[in-house]
Amino acid sequence: xxxxxxxxxxxxxxxxxxxxxxxxxxxxxxxxxxxxxxxxxxxxxxxxxxxxxxxxxxxxxxxxxxxxxxxxxxxxxxxxxxxxxxxxxxxxxxxxxxxxxxxxxxxxxxxxxxxxxxxxxxxxxxxxxxxxxxxxxxxxxxxxxxxxxxxxxxxxxxxxxxxxxxxxxxxxxxxxxxxxxxxxxxxxxxxxxxxxxxxxxxxxxxxxxxxxxxxxxxxxxxxxxxxxxxxxxxxxxxxxxxxxxxxxxxxxxxxxxxxxxxxxxxxxxxxxxxxxxxxxxxxxxxxxxxxxxxxxxxxxxxxxxxxxxxxxxxxxxxxxxxxxxxxxxxxxxxxxxxxxxxxxxxxxxxxxxxxxxxxxxxxxxxxxxxxxxxxxxxxxxxxxxxxxxxxxxxxxxxxxxxxxxxxxxxxxxxxxxxxxxxxxxxxxxxxxxxxxxxx
Amino acid sequence: xxxxxxxxxxxxxxxxxxxxxxxxxxxxxxxxxxxxxxxxxxxxxxxxxxxxxxxxxxxxxxxxxxxxxxxxxxxxxxxxxxxxxxxxxxxxxxxxxxxxxxxxxxxxxxxxxxxxxxxxxxxxxxxxxxxxxxxxxxxxxxxxxxxxxxxxxxxxxxxxxxxxxxxxxxxxxxxxxxxxxxxxxxxxxxxxxxxxxxxxxxxxxxxxxxxxxxxxxxxxxxxxxxxxxxxxxxxxxxxxxxxxxxxxxxxxxxxxxxxxxxxxxxxxxxxxxxxxxxxxxxxxxxxxxxxxxxxxxxxxxxxxxxxxxxxxxxxxxxxxxxxxxx
Numbered sequence: 125x126x127x128x129x130x131x132x133x134x135x136x137x138x139x140x141x142x143x144x145x146x147x148x149x150x151x152x153x154x155x156x157x158x159x160x161x162x163x164x165x166x167x168x169x170x171x172x173x174x175x176x177x178x179x180x181x182x183x184x185x186x187x188x189x190x191x192x193x194x195x196x197x198x199x200x201x202x203x204x205x206x207x208x209x210x211x212x213x214x215x216x217x218x219x220x221x222x223x224x225x226x227x228x229x230x231x232x233x234x235x236x237x238x239x240x241x242x243x244x245x246x247x248x249x250x251x252x253x254x255x256x257x258x259x260x261x262x263x264x265x266x267x268x269x270x271x272x273x274x275x276x277x278x279x280x281x282x283x284x285x286x287x288x289x290x291x292x293x294x295x296x297x298x299x300x301x302x303x304x305x306x307x308x309x310x311x312x313x314x315x316x317x318x319x320x321x322x323x324x325x326x327x328x329x330x331x332x333x334x335x336x337x338x339x340x341x342x343x344x345x346x347x348x349x350x351x352x353x354x355x356x357x358x359x360x361x362x363x364x365x366x367x368x369x370x371x372x373x374x375x376x377x378x379x380x381x382x383x384x385x386x387x388x389x390x391x392x393x394x395x396x397x398x399x400x401x402x403x404x405x406x407x408x409x410x411x412x413x414x415x416x417x418x419x420x421x422x423x424x425x426x427x428x429x430x431x432x433x434x435x436x437x438x439x440x441x442x443x444x445x446x447x448x449x450x451x452x453x454x455x456x457x458x459x460x461x462x463x464x465x466x467x468x469x470x471x472x473x474x475x476x477x478x479x480x481x482x483x484x485x486x487x488x489x490x491x492x493x494x495x496x497x498x499x500x501x502x503x504x505x506x507x508x509x510x511x512x513x514x515x516x517x518x519x520x521x522x523x524x525x526x527x528x529x530x531x532x533x534x535x536x537x538x539x540x541x542x543x544x545x546x547x548x549x550x551x552x553x554x555x556x557x558x559x560x561x562x563x
Numbered sequence: 564x565x566x567x568x569x570x571x572x573x574x575x576x577x578x579x580x581x582x583x584x585x586x587x588x589x590x591x592x593x594x595x596x597x598x599x600x601x602x603x604x605x606x607x608x609x610x611x612x613x614x615x616x617x618x619x620x621x622x623x624x625x626x627x628x629x630x631x632x633x634x635x636x637x638x639x640x641x642x643x644x645x646x647x648x649x650x651x652x653x654x655x656x657x658x659x660x661x662x663x664x665x666x667x668x669x670x671x672x673x674x675x676x677x678x679x680x681x682x683x684x685x686x687x688x689x690x691x692x693x694x695x696x697x698x699x700x701x702x703x704x705x706x707x708x709x710x711x712x713x714x715x716x717x718x719x720x721x722x723x724x725x726x727x728x729x730x731x732x733x734x735x736x737x738x739x740x741x742x743x744x745x746x747x748x749x750x751x752x753x754x755x756x757x758x759x760x761x762x763x764x765x766x767x768x769x770x771x772x773x774x775x776x777x778x779x780x781x782x783x784x785x786x787x788x789x790x791x792x793x794x795x796x797x798x799x800x801x802x803x804x805x806x807x808x809x810x811x812x813x814x815x816x817x818x819x820x821x822x823x824x825x826x827x828x829x830x831x832x833x834x835x836x837x838x839x840x841x842x843x844x845x846x847x848x849x850x851x852x853x854x855x856x857x858x859x860x861x862x863x864x865x866x867x868x869x870x871x872x873x874x875x876x877x878x879x880x881x882x883x884x885x886x887x888x889x
Contacts, residue, residue, distance in 0.1 A: 159682055190682050192689075196730070200692035207674075207688060209681060308726045309696030311718075373718035518703065525707075525715035 156442040157188040161201065162215035162432070166193040169402040173463035180458050181449050187442045196309050198510065205230060212443040215260060215434045218506040218513070219246055220552055222435045226256035227549070232436040234258060235444060239452035243557070244470050246433060258451045261432040261459075262470040264493050265397040265503060266321050266413035269302075271384055274392035278411030282325070282353065285414050289361030292392050300361040302394035303372045304380030305521060312517030314377045315354075315524060316505040318395055319516075321428050323350035324501055326416045329426040329556050336504035338512075338551040342539040348532065353416075355527050364527045372524055378403050385409075397430055398489045402466035408485055412492065426556060427496045430503040431470065468493055501556040509550040515542045573784055574884040580777050581877045585870060587770035588800065592866040594762030595807030599859055601754025602810030606817050606853035609749050609824065612676045614841055614849050616742050617827055619673045620735055621840035623666045627694075627727060628837065630662040634701060635724040639713040650716060654705040663698045667691050679741040686741060690734040697723050697731060728834070736832050743828045750821040760811055767804040771797065777876075785880060792876035796869050803865045806858050817852040820845065 160178070164171035171193045178189040192211065194200050198221055204210050210230065216222050225231050226248065233254035234245070245255035268285070270278070274297060279285040292300035305312050324332045327346040334340035335347055342348075358364050363372065383390040385406035394400075401407045413427070434447050449455040456469040460479045465486030469479075476494065480487035493500075505513040519535045571579070637650035674687040704719035753759060774797045781790050810817075823845045832838040841849075 192682070192685060194689050196693060196696055199696055200689050203688050203692040203695075204685070209685065209688060211685075305718075306722060306725070308722065308730060309693070309700060311700075311722045370714060370718075373714070374721055521718065522707075522712065522715060525712055525718065 156186075156440070157190060158213060158440060158443045158446050159190045159192070159211040160213045160215070160446070161192045161194065161197060161204075161211040163195055163197045163217060164193050165195065166191060169464060169466060170399065173402075173459060173467060176462040177450065177455060177459040178446075181446060181455070185442075185445065185449075187445065189446060199309070210437040212438040212440055213434055213436060213447055215432050217430060217432050217503075218510070219257065219431065219433055219502065220507055220509050220513070220550075222246070222257045222433050223248070223552055224510070224550070225435060225437075230437060231256045232439045232444075234436055234447065237448045239448050239454075241451075241471055241473070243472075244451050257433040257435050258447055259431045259470040260434050260450050260456075262468050262493060263398045263430045264468065264489055265317055265428040265430055266324070267396065267398060267410045267489075268413060269381060269384060269394045269396055269400065269407050269410045271392040272409045279414050281414050282322075282357075282416045286357045286360045289357060289363075289393070293360075293362045296389050297392045298389065299363055299368045299371065299391050300393060301358070301363055302381040302384055302391035302396075303363065304375030304377045305373050305524065306376045307378075310517060312520040313505065314380070314396070315520030316513075316516050317397070317428070317503070318354050319347075319350050319520070320504045321395065321413050322353050323347060323504075324426045324428055325413055326350055326353060329499065329501060332426060332501050332504065333554060333556050336501070336507045336555040337553055338508070338543055338546065338548070342536045342543060343533070348536060351523065351532055351536070352529075355523075355529070355532075358524075358527065369524060369527075373521065381406060398468055399430075399466055401486070402463070410485070410489075425496075426499045426501045427492075428503060429493070429500045430506060472497065498558060499556070504555060507552055507555040509546050511546055512539070512542055515539055574881060576780070577877055577881055580773065580780070581873060584770060584773050584777070584796075584873045587766050587773055588803075588866055588869045588873065590766035591763055591770055591800070591803060591807070592862060594766055595803065596859065596862050598754050598759045598762055599807055599810060599855070599862065601752065601759070603853060603855040603859075605749040605752035605755055606810075606820075606849070608677065609746065609817075609821060610849040610853040612678050613742060613746050613749065613824060614846055616673055616676050616678050616745075617739075617824060617838075618840040619669055620739055620742070621838045623669050623673075624732060624735055624832065624838050626662050627666055627731065628834065630659050631724055631727050634659060634720055637720075639704075639708065639717040639720070650704070650720065651708050654701065654708065659701050660698065663694050667694050670694075673738075678745045683738075683741040683744075686734050686738045690731050690738070693726060693731045693734065697726050700726065732832075736838075739828050739832065739838060743825070746821060746824055746828060750818075750825075755810060755814065755817070760808070763804065763807040767800065767807070770800050774800065781880065790876050790880075792872040796872035796876065799865060799869045799872065803862060803869065806862055806865070809855070809858060813852060816848060820849040820852045823848065 162171075162174065164174050166172065166175055171191075174193075175191055178191055181187065182189055197214070197216060198218065201210070201214055201216070201221075205225070214222075222231070223246070233256060234240075236245070236255065240258060244259045246257035246259065247255045268278075274292060275288065275295070279288050289300045303314065305315055307313055320332075323335060323346060326349060331340060331346045335342075335344075340346065355364070362368060377396075381391070381394040381396060381400065382404065383406070384392070384394055385408055395413070396407075434450060436443055436447060450459070451471075453471060453473060456471050456474060457479065460467050460469060460474070465480065465483040468486075468490055472494070476487060476490045480490055505516050508516070516539065519539055522535055523532065633648070633653055634650070637648045637653045639650045670687045670691050674684045678684070700719050700723035704716040704723065707713075707716035707719060774793055777793055778790055778797075781793075782788060824841060827839050827841060827845075830836065830838065
């Protein structure tokens with residue numbers, strides 16, 4: 125009350141003086157500003173690269189950008205929404221979550237722009253005119269990083285991969301697999317990537333599509349088979365032994381592969397996405413996720429990718445301008461230049477050879493992303509409604525804590541009950557959209 | 564003055580002096596009131612927003628850390644034995660729910676305080692969001708224990724504890740920096756800068772000088788020793804200056820209060836050294852520094868009285884020239 129009284133009086137007293145100052149500011153033009161929220165830690169490599177790109181945008185346009193990097197962006201954004209304090213732009217890794225905001229009318233439709241390629245835009249099914257999100261970043265998930273010093277070349281089939289784990293164990297690499305589930309409130313997601321990749325490669329794109337869009341039951345033979353294959357791989361490598369179970373559960377996802385390239389007796393293989401390159405320099409050799417023997421699924425040529433998608437939460441022209449810049453060829457080239465080989469563009473018109481001149485591994489990943497453009501499937505847990513995705517991560521932890529065969533069916537039944545409880549409108553239709561190279 | 568006084572007709576000179584004195588008093592009032600209110604507004608902001616924010620962050624930090632240490636120190640294996648408490652019992656008490664609910668509420672109240680801007684206060688929303696996730700993880704541990712999954716329950720408790728220490732407390736520490744910046748802004752408030760005193764000091768000096776010169780002029784022209792209303796006005800103007808100078812005169816108290824708060828906010832926070840809340844003495848000091856004793860209301864009254872005295876002081880002398888042609 126006292127402060128209010130003071131301020132009121134100050135306001136009255138200095139109103140005349142400040143009105144003059146305000147008039148001057150109006151004449152000279154106030155600088156615009158935009159707030160952006162994303163999940164990249166500003167203190168780490170990915171966040172630093174993003175901030176450098178934002179800084180370039182500010183230099184070119186004079187628009188100030190205030191960046192907030194929060195790992196657990198989903199709950200924080202929901203809370204900001206409740207408090208009516210949403211940022212102007214948010215970059216999410218879950219298209220499903222962004223679509224939820226779009227359905228709720230919280231997103232401002234993007235104005236299509238020549239600088240954005242058509243396949244970068246996310247649209248509601250049936251509404252071709254008003255995109256609600258723009259893909260800014262893509263990562264290849266169907267990768268296995270390995271220590272080249274640990275044995276023979278890349279396994280070609282799933283059976284080879286299982287055998288490789290067993291051989292490494294026999295050879296004294298304990299545990300053979302670098303596997304860490306801990307990731308704060310999202311713990312368990314590295315395991316969901318395993319199940320997704322196995323399902324995609326074992327049962328094919330169509331089964332994956334149906335599973336990710338909620339039309340294939342978790343208790344179906346395809347899904348159950350993926351979990352069982354994962355258990356087979358873990359079991360062969362001795363990962364289901366007591367000490368290793370605890371190690372898997374309690375190791376941070378970003379620490380699991382810390383000693384990958386160091387030789388010695390530590391883990392020698394890690395299933396992790398291309399963004400792992402931002403963690404440390406040990407990620408130098410990889411092989412694509414191996415194929416399964418031909419099965420009933422038919423097409424098993426799909427690859428799993430994750431995306432980071434920007435949504436506009438305000439109608440500020442400066443915000444639209446920022447999103448357009450980040451998605452544009454110039455913005456993507458700038459981002460690539462700052463990322464040290466940990467950024468991969470969704471665009472089809474970037475000069476990959478120039479972008480990864482001194483980074484052979486980055487170049488290989490970019491090339492692989494380009495050549496598999498027609499078979500890409502989005503990370504299913506990012507594509508599923510948040511409720512299902514969270515339950516999926518929880519189920520992975522439960523499965524790993526006690527991977528006995530009889531525990532799997534109840535876990536899958538629980539997941540299926542959650543799937544059926546989610547309204548159909550919350551499911552997105554197609555996790556494996558075609559990529560066109562026009563524009 | 565004397566050559567001007569000689570060349571300008573007396574009534575005209577009297578009117579000029581009167582106008583000049585009125586202008587000086589009005590300028591003194593505007594300048595004095597602005598710096599007075601601005602100076603005390605800065606102190607009030609420290610007392611009403613910064614102090615409760617420092618105390619709030621400290622309280623949230625301590626209660627969360629204490630509750631979490633009970634959770635993370637318990638054993639998930641009921642047959643484990645030893646001195647440690649059984650997690651099933653610790654979680655069944657539901658204490659953590661109350662602590663988290665209380666912390667989320669406190670953070671919501673903190674976010675209402677006028678410290679930092681909207682984007683700065685976003686840190687508090689982040690902490691609230693993380694606390695809700697923390698609660699979810701502890702609930703998962705509770706659920707897992709109920710299902711007899713001790714290993715999984717232990718993992719969830721570790722996730723929760725790590726989330727609290729690596730994220731929630733880190734965000735709270737980030738908010739301490741926002742408080743620190745707010746404190747620095749109020750400490751360095753323009754209204755408390757030495758240059759701002761010129762806003763009232765110059766009109767005060769001019770007014771006093773004019774009053775003295777007027778007395779001399781009137782004594783020379785009308786052979787009177789002292790113009791009483793103007794003499795009283797001189798004393799009143801000096802009094803007005805004294806009131807306007809209160810933020811400067813009590814500046815030491817404000818400086819001590821901000822320095823004490825800065826020591827608290829700047830101290831590194833960790834498990835071993837948790838952020839401290841301001842003690843009673845410091846809280847009292849900040850409130851004392853923010854207490855203007857409602858002198859801001861006295862200033863316009865004093866100024867009105869001064870104007871009346873100035874008018875009265877000149878009225879009799881001007882009346883003597885009422886029937887002269889201008």
